[in-house]
Amino acid sequence: MKFSYQNTTQILFGQGQISAISQTIPTNSRVLVVYGGGSIKHNGVYDQVAAALSDHQWQEFSGVEPNPTKETLDKAVEIVKCDHIDFILAVGGGSVIDGSKYIAAAAHYDGDGWDILTGQHQVSSATPLGAILTLPATGSESNSGAVITKSETQDKLAFLSPYVQPAFAVMDPDVMKTLPDRQLVNGLVDAWVHVCEQYLTFNHGHMVQDGYAEVLLRNLKQLAEQFDQRDSDVWRENLMWTANQALNGLIGSGVPHDWATHMIGHELTALWHVDHARSLAIVQPSLLRNQIEHKRAKLEKLGTEVFKLDAGEDLANRTIVALEAFYHQLGVATQLTEHNGDKQHAVDNVIEQLEKHGMIKLGENQAITLKESRAILEQAIA
Structure with missing residues (x-):
């Protein structure tokens, strides 16, 4: 470190x-x-x-x-x-x-x-x-x-x-009192993925950064579960402060980062004007499934420490399912539908933009090539 x-x-x-x-x-x-x-x-x-x-x-x-x-x-x-x-x-x-x-x-x-x-x-x-x-x-x-x-x-x-x-x-x-529910939900999702991009990599033993990231994720999970309390001062304060801590540089200091979900998600926003947070929710589950072997240890840690899942051989997969359920309970889709149905054309468009922007090796291991990005998009686009 x-x-x-x-x-x-x-x-x-x-x-x-x-x-x-x-x-x-x-x-x-x-x-x-x-x-x-x-x-x-x-x-x-x-x-x-x-x-x-x-x-x-x-x-x-x-x-x-x-x-x-x-x-x-x-x-x-x-x-x-x-x-x-x-x-x-x-x-x-x-x-x-x-x-x-x-x-x-x-x-x-x-x-x-x-x-x-x-x-x-x-x-x-x-x-x-x-x-x-x-x-x-x-x-x-x-x-x-x-x-x-x-x-x-x-x-x-x-x-x-x-x-x-x-x-x-x-x-x-x-x-925040006058914000529409959609924007509050987007704030929750955006902060969640910011933490994940600095946490869901591989085990490195840096206890403060991992422990603090898990606290922030548990906060966001609880705020999502208590969304009916969004009109309270306590709920607003905790979302505002948690979202700040998610990306003020602290939990990312001295640890590997991913950011592939963001890089691919940015292209969905640029091409189809998908809300930034919702583009991340579309990409992330498919990306995690594609990279499950690289991220298995951290996915299992997320499962036990944040989602409180039982240990077992399929823990990493169950964690991704739980993560999808987190998005769905907020009414956030995990597949792209804004592309008007032409899936292959949509996949090709995103790959073309990624290549244009030099996003040809993404993730903490540089393991997400354009081939892997295409496989991720095949799953993430309806």
């Missing part, structure tokens, strides 16, 4: 914490408030932000989509450059926060911002940013990663940079 771990994001957790941004953003900053479709104007968050920024010079940029697009974000990049913005405040879920990270990095680059996603430009500076989280799911509020879509070419790619780590994250569970 060898790693370097640092998380510089200040977490402001709890009810009423949005007002704290009046102190955490310097009053001499020129602030761009970035948000999505406008729900923050109906749930009181926008008014709280405006009140907190009453002594600041600020303007706004709205319209960031779920699965944020380069085409939309580039408009905000121009605003940052032209109006000399020196602080970005992301108000939203993972898409808005990811989009704001792209804006912050691209605003410090004279070329095409997509170069950041393709690796042609390494981020060396960015506009400072903070986040007000409105939808718990991705953990983007306190990590250095972002996923961006280029609509023109149906590409969905990720980048990592310490320069876009949010300076602070406001996490007020009250903002």
Whole structure:
């Protein structure tokens, strides 16, 4: 076990914490408030932000989509450059926060911002940013990663940079009160798979990371079982904090990662606009069955420690069945149906995109070749 771990994001957790941004953003900053479709104007968050920024010079940029697009974000990049913005405040879920990270990095680059996603430009500076989280799911509020879509070419790619780590994250569970059930479910599923991608690899003996991952998975399983209690403060608080811990870098420090479910799932979202979390639920069970020999020991550990299954020769298989049942109890499908029925064409499309994006050897063992990805998709697509 060898790693370097640092998380510089200040977490402001709890009810009423949005007002704290009046102190955490310097009053001499020129602030761009970035948000999505406008729900923050109906749930009181926008008014709280405006009140907190009453002594600041600020303007706004709205319209960031779920699965944020380069085409939309580039408009905000121009605003940052032209109006000399020196602080970005992301108000939203993972898409808005990811989009704001792209804006912050691209605003410090004279070329095409997509170069950041393709690796042609390494981020060396960015506009400072903070986040007000409105939808718990991705953990983007306190990590250095972002996923961006280029609509023109149906590409969905990720980048990592310490320069876009949010300076602070406001996490007020009250903002979840008006979220639709679908988004709450997506948050549960997204956080679940984030933990799995750092846990379901092979036995390595790192007790803290494994033990903490199992606690987070048990939390999410319990929150799913108690979904009828989603209107309680305790339920909201626990989902918001668990989803954050799932991808703030801690449980992934010094351990092998997978991320193949995400890489394949991204293509389903780019091609058919499947909700990000639901694309993961579609891919994961089929991927686990395909890779069961590589992952058997960890699947058995998941089965006993999280699903409380009895030991036995078929424990790994029963764990995958239990995982599917976890998704189904939330009303989440584990097969793709958005492709309009032409299964072979859909499989070919995804494989073509994976090859185009260099995703030809995935997983902790690099064992998921395009051949294996095709076999996974044959099972995952209805």
